Amino acid sequence: MKNSRVLERAVSKSGKAGWLAVSAVAAAVAVSPQLARGCACGCGVFDVATEDMFPRDSGGMAYVMYSFSDQNHNWSETGPAPAAENPDKRIETQFTTYGGQYMFNANWGIQLEVPYDYRTFSTTSGAPGNPIVKLNWSTLGDVRLQGIYTGFSKDLETGLTFGLKLPTGSYSHNNAYDDIDRDSELGTGSTDILLGFFHHHKFGASGNWTWYAQALLDVPVLIQDQYRPGVELDAAAGIYYTGWRVARLMITPIEQIIASDRTSDTGAYASGGAYDGNGGDNSGYQRIMLSQGIEMHLHPYPISLYADVEVPVFQCFRGNQMAASQLFKAVLSYHF
Numbered sequence: 001m002k003n004s005r006v007l008e009r010a011v012s013k014s015g016k017a018g019w020l021a022v023s024a025v026a027a028a029v030a031v032s033p034q035l036a037r038g039c040a041c042g043c044g045v046f047d048v049a050t051e052d053m054f055p056r057d058s059g060g061m062a063y064v065m066y067s068f069s070d071q072n073h074n075w076s077e078t079g080p081a082p083a084a085e086n087p088d089k090r091i092e093t094q095f096t097t098y099g100g101q102y103m104f105n106a107n108w109g110i111q112l113e114v115p116y117d118y119r120t121f122s123t124t125s126g127a128p129g130n131p132i133v134k135l136n137w138s139t140l141g142d143v144r145l146q147g148i149y150t151g152f153s154k155d156l157e158t159g160l161t162f163g164l165k166l167p168t169g170s171y172s173h174n175n176a177y178d179d180i181d182r183d184s185e186l187g188t189g190s191t192d193i194l195l196g197f198f199h200h201h202k203f204g205a206s207g208n209w210t211w212y213a214q215a216l217l218d219v220p221v222l223i224q225d226q227y228r229p230g231v232e233l234d235a236a237a238g239i240y241y242t243g244w245r246v247a248r249l250m251i252t253p254i255e256q257i258i259a260s261d262r263t264s265d266t267g268a269y270a271s272g273g274a275y276d277g278n279g280g281d282n283s284g285y286q287r288i289m290l291s292q293g294i295e296m297h298l299h300p301y302p303i304s305l306y307a308d309v310e311v312p313v314f315q316c317f318r319g320n321q322m323a324a325s326q327l328f329k330a331v332l333s334y335h336f
Helices: 002-011 015-031
Strands: 059-077 088-103 108-124 132-140 144-149 158-165 191-203 209-222 232-241 244-246 249-262 285-298 303-335
Touching: 088 303, 144 191, 232 285, 249 303
Parallel strands: none
Antiparallel strands: 059 088, 059 303, 088 108, 108 132, 108 144, 144 158, 158 191, 191 209, 209 232, 232 249, 244 249, 249 285, 285 303
């Protein structure tokens, strides 16, 4: 997309000199090895939550969540794709989210998440000779503020979440050659509506087994600078067992399946948009992952530690995108 921005600047010039500049830049773009970029699912890793984060009673919880994604291979449709057809080479991201949740009573609560992310991005530069460059940057991400309603039953098993994702993250970080496209930024620049649902229920004679399901819909409604992220639906279903103890340590194994569906980004600065030299569609995906996790509580202290690894078992990417072989996550929480 960096070449398209050069075109846009050339078009803004007036008179014969401007048209000559447009022609020259267009010819350079035509012979440039740059192809349509594709960031891929995982650039904005989103998990619907962990079971420990479901409201259980009035009171609060503070937590810090760490996720890591290494997008190091190319994927198109349902299989591997040639790396030579994508100028992006590797995207490593560390997502750190500081969050808080407070239930005012058995019916109503609020949740705030403030992310701070670090990214290493290797890509084909628009500099002379088109070298591979490695770019590193960190920034505040897009803050999420949500309300929680659990008034459907006294046991708080079922609930709804609703709120906004705010455009607090930077979407304009770049170098001299505009090597970072909008879908590779740590902020989207959009304000999104968030609508979610969760349910969990104990079963079995011992009462130690619980199953749960949850989903979150993310719909961008206000955008900036001609880029609209795709609509995303994430859902998960899982099961866990709470009957294991080692002295005061409670150990809970968790198995879950996570499904995601994201539509293509749109707008002039989306990959494949009006200013993209290739014009292809390199965003949007469907993905199913299996997650193996463990949660530990040290009784009677109100502290818990959760960790999991999420492995894709099905992926369908539009265009040629960078993909990760697995995603890692850890959550440390304190209940009060």
